[in-house]
Structure formats: C-alpha cells, structure tokens
Amino acid sequence: MDRNPLRRQLQIMRKSFFDQGYLDEQFVQLEELQDEANPNFVEEVVTLYYRDSARLILSIEQALERKPFDFNKLDAHMHQFKGSSSSIGAKKVKAESTQFREYCKSRNREGCTRCFQQLKKEYATLRKKLEAYFQLARQAGPMETACRPK
Amino acid sequence: MKFSCGRGAMSITSSSAAWKPTDVVADQFPAGLRVLVVDDDPTCLMILEKMLRTCLYEVTKCNRAETALSILRENKNGFDIVISDVHMPDMDGFKLLEHIGLEMDLPVIMMSADDGKHVVMKGVTHGACDYLIKPVRIEALKNIWQHVVRKRKNEWKDFEQSGSVEEGDRQPKQSEDADYSSSANEGNWRGSKKRKDDEEETDERDDTSTLKKPRVVWSVELHQQFVAAVNQLGIDKAVPKKILELMNVPGLTRENVASHLQKYRLYLRRLSGVSQHQSNLNPPFISPQDSTFGPLSSLNGLDLQALAATGQLPTQSFARLQAAGLGRPTAKSSIPMTLVDQRNIFSFENPKLRFGEGQQQQQHMNNKQQINLLNGIPTNMEPRQLASLQHGGQSIGNMNMQVASHGAQNNQNNSLLMQMGQPQSRGQILGDTTVSHSPRRPSSMGQPILSNGMAANVASRNGIPETIGATSYNPVSQATSTLNFPMNHASELPGNSFPLGSTPGISSFSSKGTFQEDVSSEIKGSGGFMPSYVKFNDLSQHKPQNWELQNVGMTFNFPQHSSSLQSNLMQSVLVQQGSSGQMNGHNRSSAVVSRAMFSAGDIKEHGNAQNVNQHLNNLVDNIIRVKSEGVFDTSPGNLFPVHFGQEDLMGALLKQQDSIAPTENEFDFDGYSKDNIPV
Secondary structure, eight states: OOHHHHHHHHHHHHHHHHHTTSBOHHHHHHHHHOOSSSTTHHHHHHHHHHHHHHHHHHHHHHHHHSSSOOHHHHHHHHHHHHHHHHHHTBHHHHHHHHHHHHHHHTTOHHHHHHHHHHHHHHHHHHHHHHHHHHHHHHHHOHHHHTOOOO | OOOOOTTOOOOBOSSSSOBOOOSOOGGGTTTTOEEEEEOSOHHHHHHHHHHHHHTTOEEEEESOHHHHHHHHHHTTTSOSEEEEESOOSSSOHHHHHHHIIIIIOOOEEEEESOOOHHHHHHHHHTTOSEEEESSOOHHHHHTTHHHHHHHHHHHHHHHHHHOHHHHHHHHHHHHHTOOSSOHHHHHHHHHTOSSSOHHHHHHHHHHHHTOOOOOOBOOHHHHHHHHHHHHHHOTTTOOHHHHHHHHTOTTOOHHHHHHHHHHHHHHHHHHHHHHHHOOOOOOGGGTTTTOOOOOHHHHHHHHHHHHHBTTBOOHHHHHHHHHHHTTOTTOSOOOOGGGEEHHHHHHHHSSOBTTTTBTHHHHHOOHHHHHHHHHHHHHHOOHHHHHHHHHHHHHHHHHHHHHHHHOTHHHHHHHHHHHHHHHHOEEEETTOHHHHHOTTOOSOTTTTEHHHHHHHHHHHHHHHHHHHHHHHHHHHHHHTTTOOOOOSOGGGSOTTTSGGGTSTTOOSOOOSSOHHHHHHHHHHTTSTTTHHHHHHHHHOOSSOOOOOOTTOOOOOOOOSOOEHHHHHHHHHHHHHHHHHOOOOSHHHHHHHHHHHHHHHHHHHHHOOOTTHHHHHHHHHHHHEESOOOSOOOSOOOEEEOSOOOHHHHHHHHHHHHHHOOSOOOEEOOOOOOOOOOOO
16 A cells, blocks of 8 residues: 555654654653554544633633733643643643743733734644644554654 | 451442442442542543443542532531632632541542642642542542541551540440541541450440540640640641540540631731731720730731640641741641630649740749730631631631540640740740649750641630630620621531630531631631630630650640740730731741740740730730740740730740740731739
8 A cells, every 4th residue: 555655654744743843752752652542642632632722712812802901811721721822742832831920920012012922823723733644644544643763 | 457447337328419328338448438539520520420430439529619518518527538620700719628638637638720830729728638630530539548547547657546435435426426537537447446355345335435535625635635735746747636636635535626716717817817808806895905916917826836746836827827827728737716715725824834944934824824825816817717627627626625524624735835845945935824733744855836826726725615604705806896707607607616715615616618607606706716715714624634745746836935824924925916817828827826936935935924815915026026036035934834824925025035036027916914813
C-alpha cells in the first residue's frame, strides 16, 4: 500500500510541528502513552482538549468584553487554559498563555486583549495542523502513527 | 520492608468505581497501587489516568473534589494515594488535601501548572507529600509509590514505638477491614513489622482478633490522653497510629483513635474558624454548664498547640490552627473540641492532673469545669472547624467510643496532656481536661503542658462526647441551634463525629458524604461538639485508662508555663478560645494555646477557685485574646493541676490571668461560663 509514503509524510509533518515550535516534548509523552489498548489516544486527548478549552476561550472572551477587566478572573481562566494546553504539548499556545498572564498581572488591558488575539490564532492554527495530522495518520494506518524514534 | 499486602489487597479497580478485591498485589508492588486522581481539567485527567495505568497503578479519576472526598470516605481503605490538582472550582486543592489528611491520612500529591514558590510552599505546609508541576510527565508518576511506602514506614515506626495497642488494634482492624489506612497499608505494615517477627505479630493478631473493638467511650480521661498524644506528636503528625501508640490504651483501636482524631481536628478547626465569628459561641447546649465557649479558634490555636505539641508546636500546625481559628481552613487540625462532652472533659480535669502536679489537681478539676470549657468551644466552631472536627471526629468518634469505655480516661488524658505539655509548655494544659484528672504525670510537666492539656482535653472531649453520650449530644446540639457555624462547607462538618449525641459510640464520622448533615446537626448543637463533650462527663471514670501521655512530650513550646492546672484551665480556656479563635498567625495558636494553657494552669495554681468556671471564662477570654505571642507569661506553677475542678480551674485561670501580666489576652474566650460539670 502506500503506507510508507504516507507514513513518511506523517513523520515529516510531525517533525515540523516540533521544529516550528508548535508542539513540545509533552506531545511525545502522549504519543508514548498510545498503545494497542488505546490506539487513538493522542487524537482523543487532543479532541478532548479542543472541546474543553473552547469554553475557556469563550469565558475569557466574555471577560475581555466586560469593562472593567477582572484581571483576577482572567488570570484564573488563563491559568486553567494554560494547564490544559501544556498537557497536550501545545507549545505556542502555552507561551501565549503565559504572556497573557503576565499582562494580567501587570493589569495591562491592551496587552491582554492583543495577546489573546494572538493566542486564539495560535490555538486555531494548531488545531488545523493536528486535524490534518490525525487524518493522515488514520490513512497511514494506526500502527504507524505514533511511532517515533526517540 | 516487605510489602506484603497481608490483607489481600483490596484493590480498587481504577476506572470504574467498583472495587473488587483482588489477590494480593503486594508482590508486584508498586503495581496495583491504588491511586485516586482529582482534577477538574478533563484533558489532564485523561492523560494522568493513562499515565498511571501505564505505571500499572489502579486508577480512579474524578473531576470534583467533593466527589473525591466521598469516594474516599466510602472506601476508607480503598486507596493508597491521592493526586490532586490545586485549582479546582468546587474546592481548593489544599482544602481537599487537608480533608484527606485528616480523615483518611493518605499521602496526597498536589499538582498544578503553577510552579510559584508560594504555591509549592503551601503544598508543603498543608502536608502534601509531593508537588508536581504540570504538565506532568510519566516519569514523575512512576515514583509516587515512594510516598506510600514512606508513609507506611513512618506509621509503622510509630506503631512500633507504642506497640501494644496497635497490635491489638491491628488485629481487629485487619479483620474488620475497617481501617483508615489502606488495606495494603495494613498488610505492609504488618508484614514489615520490624520489631517483631511475623510470628509474634501473628500471635498478637490472633489474640487480638478476638478483641472486639469495643464501643469506645471517650471519657475525659481518655480524651485527655488522646489530646496529650496528639500534642506530643504535633497536630501535623498526629496520625491515629501514632496517637494510639502513645496513648497505649488497651483495647483502643486505631480506628477509634482515627475517628476521634478526626473530630478533634474538626473541632479545632472550628475553633479557629469560630474565632472569626466570635459569636454564637454559646450554644445553648452548654446549658448544663452554662459555659460559654470562648472563641473556638483560640481554642483551636490552643489545641493545635497542644496537639502539635510534640515538643514544639510546629509552627505550621499552629499556623494552620490559627488559620483555622481565623476561619481559614488551613489548619487541618481543628480539633473539634467542642464536641467533647463537657462533663467528661471536665472530668478530665477532675482526675489527677498528670502534670507533674500529681494528684493535687485532681480534685480541682472537676468535670464541670471541663464541661464548661467544652461547651463553649463547640459553638464557635466554624463550619470549617466543624468540618475538621468532623474529620477529627471520625477518629475521635472512634476514640470516643473507646474512651468512653475507658472511663475516666479523661482524667488521664488530662494528665496525659498535661504531661505532654509539660515538656513543652504549659500551654499544653490546654487541651487536657483529662490531664487534670489524673495527675498521672506527676512529672513535672512543669512545662506548659497546657497546650497539650488543652488539646488533650479537647481531643478527649471530642472523643468522649461522642461515645459517651452520643445521645446526650443530640439534645445539646439541638438545643444549641444557636451555634452558627458558618458552615461554609457543610460537608466539612463533622456531622458524623460530633453528633455524638445521637449515636453513641460514634465510631467514625460517617462522613460518608453526609458531612453536611452532620455538620449541621453538630452545628446546631452549637457546636455540636459540645454535646459530645458533655457526654464525656458521663464517661468520667471508666476504668482509668492509662491515658497518660507518658510524657508524650507535649510539644507545645510554651514558655514554660505550667501547671497542670493550667491544663485544665487551658482546656477550658482552650475551649473558649476555640470559640474566639483569635489566633492569627501561625504562632498565635500556639501562643494562644500555651497562653491559655498557661493561664489556666496558673490560675489553677493560684487557687482552686470555686468559680473556676467563671474565672476560666474570663481567663479564657484573656487567654484567647492573647495573640499567640507564644509567650505564656503565666507563671508556670504546676503544670497542670490535675484536679481542676471547673471552678478551680476557672479560679485559677482567673487568678492566673491576673497574675499573668504579659499574656496578651488575645484569646477571646467567649465567656463561657463553666458550671460545675458533674462528672
């Protein structure tokens, strides 16, 4: 079949995620958890992440529309969001989260707003990339997806 | 240590909440380690679960702290370790940590994306055995079993020290399978008994297996012993096993102690929490004695001190107490002193104060005093405290049961406490009504055992009330609906434990998720705790168990204030303090306690005022007000005059007050008047 090319493609794609800083080592941890018992573990986790974090994103958005800003609340939301994002290895998203929290701490309204836009962008970009990745992985065959030489 | 799950490993299936006994998994340790993971983030939870499974642990996950608590309560021995997130919507992770520590005494690992030093420190002070930074790597989870082992090892060691009771307990416990520790723990514990050979243990086990856990009535003496033990160990480290060992009461099981401890802690918490409220400390239920409990919190502090008084009240325990007193649920050890059966508690006082005083105190302290003290205390317990009481109550409850049976344990406790306090500080007298009872320790507890005493008293009280008069509790509690515990966390209320009145022999807080109800009932009883204490009085004189704290070494570092009387006083004071809980600051509690104890002791020394109660109240107020400076000025006379009669105590206390200049009377003991609590 054309697993090999697909797999190769998959590997290239995967590598680019790391090289471009979209994902970090934590993603590898997830991959290593994937096994025969949970062959789609990584995809499941990522799906869960996007689903769950969507409401956090929404909460933050709403909080940003309120005036004045409730920085504490924003920070709390973002803290949670950051924890989630870091657990799947979403590196850029996590970095933006950290930045956002800094702005919260310094009560920088504009910084928060700007940063949040950036964060959403990264968040969406990653999602697209991962969706493509998983789709490719499914095509390439379950066995090969999470294989990655350490 | 060989980890053999003697018990046959009741393992809990991880994913489903169904527990099925499995074969011993000890041999494959750490495989099969039963982990409960709590995190509101579903992504993290999923990942953690998978990681833990990969480590071959048995995982149960839950996304809410409340759920976790009820799961834990329903399966006391169902888990070996808990991993919890710090930031959760329904309950702060640290609070959960406290609860678990109090009720189940399981190792808890905190985790958070927050790696700030402050947060990590908080984990440490709250007793977390580890702190993981998110994102958590599987490598970090692979080694969590070490915490389980370490804890067991420590417990075992403690056990070893005391030995006798534990062994006896273990037997029945094992068979009863109603242990607070995990079964694996038990098994390991037994298996790794260093001290004895297995045969020996076995023999003991056989012998003790016949030992039916008697319904423990937490008499004043017993409670005092308990408190003394707790103080000696330090509230932070006072785990049932160790307490049991220290108490060395035949027939007392770890479960008894555990439930009593739970209540006691809740009570203390309540005390500290109450201090914030400052009001409603006078639950009607105190009616018997009209004691108005002073701010619980202060008492709490005192208790804490007493409890923590293993020589020195760990600052952090105190801090906790204080926090509790202040209404901050930091202190795990809010001992629900209030529950103590006043009578019993006071009976503690009656019995010879063990503090070095020897027998003199005994007569002084009469139960009434204790009772008064007790009465006052519970009322002020805040919900939190109540909760902690509950927690403590559970263990205390058990203890109570046992205590009661022991009869005049209180006295012993008092003395014990006193003794404990002795080394440390007079403050130790605090909790120990029991101390007052039996001047068992004539040793000079010159040190302010007050705190201990108090704590002991409290503890004993807690325990006692429950068992002793479970029924009595009821009426009281109901009567005292004035108690308004700001039950923030209804669930925390140790409803179970304290509603001792209702269930004699409340062995454990049936906190199975019914804390709320319990709590409220307790609270209703104005401190529900008090009633229990009252019950203690009933207990009074069961066979004087040897609660003596054998020099538990009350660790209150109270400046040597001493006198057993103090302890008695302290107890009262403590109680009162508990209500007013003013301890602010970590040292406060200790200071307060010590002070209170001290004052109490001093007062006592000065005279066995007839109206000790009144005096005590006053004193207590003063004492409580003492902002835990940690300086007990009271002249340490005899450390805990064992026999504080209530009046005596009060008188002494008062006197002391007068004489004790420096004591900053920050303790606001709500004036709870101590009537002579008939033992």
